[in-house]
Amino acid sequence: MTQPGEARPRHIPVLGREVIGWLEPQGGGIYVDATFGAGGYSRAILDVKNTRVIGIDRDRTAIAGGFELVDRSDGRLTLVEDRFSNLAEICAGQGATAVDGVVMDIGVSSMQLDQAERGFSFRADGPLDMRMGHDGPTAADVIAKASEADLANIIYIFGEERHSRSVARAIVAARKDAPIVTTRALADLVAKVVRGKPGDIHPATRTFQGLRIFVNQELDELHLALIAAEHVLKPGGRLVVVSFHSLEDRIVKNFLSERAKAGGGSRHQPEKAQRPPSFAILTKRPVTADDDEVAANPRARSAKLRAAARTDAPAHAAGNLPGWPTLATVMRGG
Incomplete structure (x- = not known):
């Protein structure tokens, strides 16, 4: 340092x-x-x-x-x-x-990963934030608000986590007892559901990736x-x-x-x-x-x-964005 x-x-x-x-x-x-x-x-x-x-x-x-x-x-x-x-x-x-x-x-x-207070990494405990900017819902907000189905989709689509349904189910069950607001709390929760082998990435890696990508769109x-x-x-x-x-x-x-x-x-x-x-x-x-x-x-x-x-050709038509979950829809419960 x-x-x-x-x-x-x-x-x-x-x-x-x-x-x-x-x-x-x-x-x-x-x-x-x-x-x-x-x-x-x-x-x-x-x-x-x-x-x-x-x-x-x-x-x-x-x-x-x-x-x-x-x-x-x-x-x-x-x-x-x-x-x-x-x-x-x-x-x-x-x-x-x-x-x-x-x-x-x-x-x-x-730099963002190294700042525990930004909440991107589970290597050090910090608030479950994950925002690259300084506005909009945090990862903790998404964890608290999203339905079980939305959480499973977010973690599966953006984190490519095969156990996304089990992780989502565990999150919904745990948040009934207490809000999940720190990186360590989420990482420990996921580690109980996703069992890794020695030498594998941390069990929570894909869940954190999925939430980070989703929060920042x-x-x-x-x-x-x-x-x-x-x-x-x-x-x-x-x-x-x-x-x-x-x-x-x-x-x-x-x-x-x-x-x-x-x-x-x-x-x-x-x-x-x-x-x-x-x-x-x-x-x-x-x-x-x-x-x-x-x-x-x-x-x-x-x-x-x-x-x-x-090239010197005109720009192509923009087209539509993929139809995956959006932050606005999930946060309003739609």
Whole structure:
């Protein structure tokens, strides 16, 4: 832990070298670091002379931590506290209607995991919060309000927990006796239901993942952010996304695959014009961390990078979000 007066260790982002390699920042270009975090990607982009970066993060702690980099950027870094799904509106507000690159690092940050008071991790006891921002229902609120069926769906869909029904049943039974408001209380409860083998991940890992993704509406945010990036990138502009689990990577892969193929017509409707691809995929397979990076940072083990370049074709229609449980519906008991 850093002591008062000591310099904070420089944050090294996962796949940082690879991200910058695929982003290819050029002098004079405008780039969006859509998940600013500790500013690792932004710092590397700013190392290229005359680049400009718009950094976005919904976590005001991350924004505050970036003020020093803002001061050292000679006006080339602007930080905005907001959801990255709003990046098109944010760019327009900064006078950047077309940008040269967008980078996204999806999911919870190591800084958030390390802060017990944020409630993301069961490694240390803390309030069952899990919010990346500072508004909306907490994980404890969801645990207290959601029906057993909704809890089972949340934990199964977003946490990929096979024992979701048993976990949901145990939560509903336990909350009748006392509210579940701490990370340790929830982790201990789940551990009684989900039996792990030696060497397995902690039994509560998937339940915590499911609740965190749900509370922050992370997958909907990712869908919307990808669509927004499609609209703000100029022809030739690069989109680089780093994800950390299969749910995120599947969304990115499917989005880019759909955008990279011509569509709209068929042999049944030959008169309908073909829709030109809006992206050209650059990474035919996801880029992963090498052994040295994984040894230095175990979190990099699950990281997957996908990159694509914007074509000059119009953006595709947005389409509908998947029909999974939503925070608003669950909290109102609908």
